[in-house]
Amino acid sequence: MDINKKKTDQADKPVRHIIALSGGKDSSALAVYMRGKIKNVEYVFCDTGEELKETYEFIRKLQDYLCTDITWLKSERDFRYYVDLYNGVLPDARTRWCTRMLKLKPYEDFIGDDPVISYVGIRADEPHRKGYISTKPNITTVFPFVEDNIRRDDVMRILINSGLGLPQYYAWRSRSGCYMCFFQQKREWAGLLENHPDLFEKAKSYEKFDPATGERYTWIHGESLDELAHPDRITQIKLEYEKRKSREANAFKGNLKLKDIWDGDLDDSEELACTICHL
Numbered sequence: 567m568d569i570n571k572k573k574t575d576q577a578d579k580p581v582r583h584i585i586a587l588s589g590g591k592d593s594s595a596l597a598v599y600m601r602g603k604i605k606n607v608e609y610v611f612c613d614t615g616e617e618l619k620e621t622y623e624f625i626r627k628l629q630d631y632l633c634t635d636i637t638w639l640k641s642e643r644d645f646r647y648y649v650d651l652y653n654g655v656l657p658d659a660r661t662r663w664c665t666r667m668l669k670l671k672p673y674e675d676f677i678g679d680d681p682v683i684s685y686v687g688i689r690a691d692e693p694h695r696k697g698y699i700s701t702k703p704n705i706t707t708v709f710p711f712v713e714d715n716i717r718r719d720d721v722m723r724i725l726i727n728s729g730l731g732l733p734q735y736y737a738w739r740s741r742s743g744c745y746m747c748f749f750q751q752k753r754e755w756a757g758l759l760e761n762h763p764d765l766f767e768k769a770k771s772y773e774k775f776d777p778a779t780g781e782r783y784t785w786i787h788g789e790s791l792d793e794l795a796h797p798d799r800i801t802q803i804k805l806e807y808e809k810r811k812s813r814e815a816n817a818f819k820g821n822l823k824l825k826d827i828w829d830g831d832l833d834d835s836e837e838l839a840c841t842i843c844h845l
């Protein structure tokens with residue numbers, strides 16, 4: 567990809583080149599892949615304050631690898647402030663105020679009115695995904711992995727060859743993002759309970775039941791974390807996950823190209839998930 571061909575409308579101002587890191591595998595691999603290809607690249611991490619410690623560890627590891635500072639962006643207000651502001655209504659895939667207030671706003675404030683090329687790690691095997699495309703006219707979004715046909719296996723190779731490997735949470739979770747993200751699958755909630763019981767409790771503390779209206783504010787539609795945490799329910803969730811994996815493995819036999827697309831533990835919410843959080 568010839569970066570020099572990318573232009574913005576504000577030719578008189580120097581163009582800033584920015585890679586936003588989520589602490590996930592694709593944005594991290596993009597930072598490694600683009601190293602040396604762009605001059606004066608800036609790396610940023612939008613910290614919601616509700617990230618896993620494994621994410622922070624991986625961002626620091628990446629910073630050491632890149633031998634440069636990663637700018638840590640944070641909203642002036644924390645997640646609890648916004649939950650209270652929205653009267654206890656938790657964010658969901660439709661409203662996703664958390665992404666807007668805790669990720670996008672700090673990112674856009676950091677950019678200001680400068681002409682920016684924003685590099686996004688959507689892969690060539692993710693045609694269904696949409697990147698964070700800013701409506702700000704001074705931001706041009708580019709997708710180097712799509713342009714260079716970099717797929718999931720390539721991303722894995724980039725991370726392994728760099729010595730970074732994968733963030734540790736991939737052992738029980740399929741994507742980056744806040745520990746209480748509503749885009750999680752139920753088996754990931756079960757993973758949170760097993761790996762970070764304290765954070766599971768913290769996520770539970772955000773759920774509310776209004777006895778006056780009967781309204782339940784839960785992370786998962788129709789099920790509270792208290793209900794999910796019941797040992798029988800956890801066993802059931804794990805069994806269902808194993809069955810699904812086995813169904814998928816059989817379905818994809820003989821169609822390796824399709825398997826390449828779906829092998830990332832994709833579920834329905836993946837298409838909706840915010841790329842600034844989950845790449």
Ligand code: SF4
Nearest residue numbers: 664665743744747843
């Ligand atoms: S990771 Fe999930 S909970 Fe966190 S800001 Fe993004 S969408 Fe919201």
